[in-house]
Amino acid sequence: MRVAVLSAEAVPYSKTGGLGDVAGALPKALRAVGEDAFLITPCYWQTRGEYLWHTAVHDLDVEWRGGRYPAKAFYSEANGSPTFLIDAPSYFHRDSIYGYVEDYERFAFFNHAALALIKRLGAPPDIVHLNDWHCGFAAVELAHLRFWDSYWRDTRTVFSIHNLAYQGGFDLGELWKFGFSSDFERNAFAFNGYASAMKAGLAVSDMLSTVSRTYGYEMQTPANGYGLDWLLRERSDRLYGIVNGVDFDIWNPETDRELGAHYNALDLSGKRECKRQLLEQFSLPVDLDRPIFANITRLTAQKGIDLMMAVAGDILATGAYIVSLGSGERQYENFWQKLRDYAPRQVGVFRGYNESLAHRIEAGADVFMMPSKFEPCGLNQMYSLRYGTIPVVRAVGGLDDTVENFDAVSGTGNGFKFREYSPDKFLEKIYEALFAYYDKDAWRKLQWNGMTIDNSWENAARKYVELYRRTVS
Numbered sequence: 326m327r328v329a330v331l332s333a334e335a336v337p338y339s340k341t342g343g344l345g346d347v348a349g350a351l352p353k354a355l356r357a358v359g360e361d362a363f364l365i366t367p368c369y370w371q372t373r374g375e376y377l378w379h380t381a382v383h384d385l386d387v388e389w390r391g392g393r394y395p396a397k398a399f400y401s402e403a404n405g406s407p408t409f410l411i412d413a414p415s416y417f418h419r420d421s422i423y424g425y426v427e428d429y430e431r432f433a434f435f436n437h438a439a440l441a442l443i444k445r446l447g448a449p450p451d452i453v454h455l456n457d458w459h460c461g462f463a464a465v466e467l468a469h470l471r472f473w474d475s476y477w478r479d480t481r482t483v484f485s486i487h488n489l490a491y492q493g494g495f496d497l498g499e500l501w502k503f504g505f506s507s508d509f510e511r512n513a514f515a516f517n518g519y520a521s522a523m524k525a526g527l528a529v530s531d532m533l534s535t536v537s538r539t540y541g542y543e544m545q546t547p548a549n550g551y552g553l554d555w556l557l558r559e560r561s562d563r564l565y566g567i568v569n570g571v572d573f574d575i576w577n578p579e580t581d582r583e584l585g586a587h588y589n590a591l592d593l594s595g596k597r598e599c600k601r602q603l604l605e606q607f608s609l610p611v612d613l614d615r616p617i618f619a620n621i622t623r624l625t626a627q628k629g630i631d632l633m634m635a636v637a638g639d640i641l642a643t644g645a646y647i648v649s650l651g652s653g654e655r656q657y658e659n660f661w662q663k664l665r666d667y668a669p670r671q672v673g674v675f676r677g678y679n680e681s682l683a684h685r686i687e688a689g690a691d692v693f694m695m696p697s698k699f700e701p702c703g704l705n706q707m708y709s710l711r712y713g714t715i716p717v718v719r720a721v722g723g724l725d726d727t728v729e730n731f732d733a734v735s736g737t738g739n740g741f742k743f744r745e746y747s748p749d750k751f752l753e754k755i756y757e758a759l760f761a762y763y764d765k766d767a768w769r770k771l772q773w774n775g776m777t778i779d780n781s782w783e784n785a786a787r788k789y790v791e792l793y794r795r796t797v798s
Contacts, residue, residue, distance in 0.1 A: 327360075329364075329453045353782070358786050385398050449480050454483045456484075458493030458522040459493065492521045536702030539725045540721075570784060576712075578688055603690070617645070647664070687709055687714055731767075
């Protein structure tokens with residue numbers, strides 16, 4: 326099948342979170358299993374020139390807001406699949422990818438330009454795979470186009486929900502500027518007196534998917550539906566949960582270019598050297614027998630930072646190290662810095678994001694903390710499993726789907742998880758992880774169980790192909 330994947334971000338061209346990882350990896354994985362997939366994403370000024378191979382379309386001038394907007398599209402295969410990056414300087418050459426009052430307009434334009442570009446590329450796609458609210462505009466436009474443009478007559482849409490909390494809201498009065506003027510289009514966007522691009526994508530797409538089976542159930546409840554649970558229940562027969570994969574070309578301790586030593590499930594000696602190097606990088610005393618607890622995340626309430634704050638003192642009291650990489654809300658940044666000042670020989674902190682350091686932390690740490698309030702899928706717990714770093718997670722969303730609680734008697738399980746959102750329950754699992762860490766046989770079994778799971782993108786891609794075939798049948 327011919328599949329066009331649209332996303333507001335995609336590795337290696339742009340990234341703020343898991344969406345970038347997914348959108349960058351999925352087209353390559355689809356091609357690996359035999360599908361004709363390509364990616365369309367914006368060209369931000371942060372996209373390095375080495376990724377832009379040549380200009381594919383010089384004159385991608387599209388009708389927009391009553392006139393014609395000059396744009397072009399670059400071509401690249403830096404992510405392993407054909408990629409077209411839409412260059413529109415006034416919309417995408419900004420200091421950051423998101424965070425502007427007119428974000429809805431920026432991505433409405435991206436969607437409109439992407440569909441115009443697809444028509445320039447030849448045969449119509451069987452599937453246009455849309456990702457998150459940023460692509461809800463294309464779902465509505467395609468639903469309209471199918472009735473009067475024969476090019477799109479047999480094209481179907483799959484809309485993937487990566488995080489329902491972000492819904493792309495704006496004033497309903499803005500819709501006409503983007504060419505949405507019919508009652509059908511207005512009703513698709515209308516939500517509680519304003520327009521929601523997320524709601525539009527959910528309402529009109531042919532098929533819906535989300536990034537884990539458990540999150541697919543959770544979002545149908547009032548507690549996790551962010552006001553859209555009714556619509557998801559209404560369309561639950563078209564909603565499928567597929568856990569994201571891990572790109573083993575990038576996240577593989579046997580070949581990872583960011584690591585000073587390599588290892589695999591059969592020989593973990595390189596992991597011990599990675600631990601040594603991680604401690605040295607954070608200027609911590611090199612004691613390879615003490616466990617390192619790590620966290621790599623955006624510092625927001627969603628990620629359960631308050632639970633980590635509550636148990637950090639208890640972890641340090643055991644003599645363990647804590648390493649944190651991330652940035653976000655000031656109160657959380659201040660906490661980690663104060664903890665570093667309080668225990669400089671046990672705590673390492675890096676504010677901001679550093680992709681290379683993220684790889685080294687996954688390889689050098691022993692335990693990865695991920696006690697999220699909600700987590701549609703999560704990737705770091707799967708990276709941790711691959712790197713022999715044991716995850717301690719809250720049993721929500723994709724964390725529940727990918728982490729099995731360890732049973733010391735049977736030797737089954739690959740991590741530790743708890744359900745109730747409380748410091749006490751989290752700390753119980755921290756202590757269980759510590760107990761297992763000092764039992765070398767149990768710890769080795771845990772690492773083996775995690776490192777040998779098939780969380781590959783190829784496995785996930787085959788499930789997407791099944792979904793695509795149901796969509797067009």
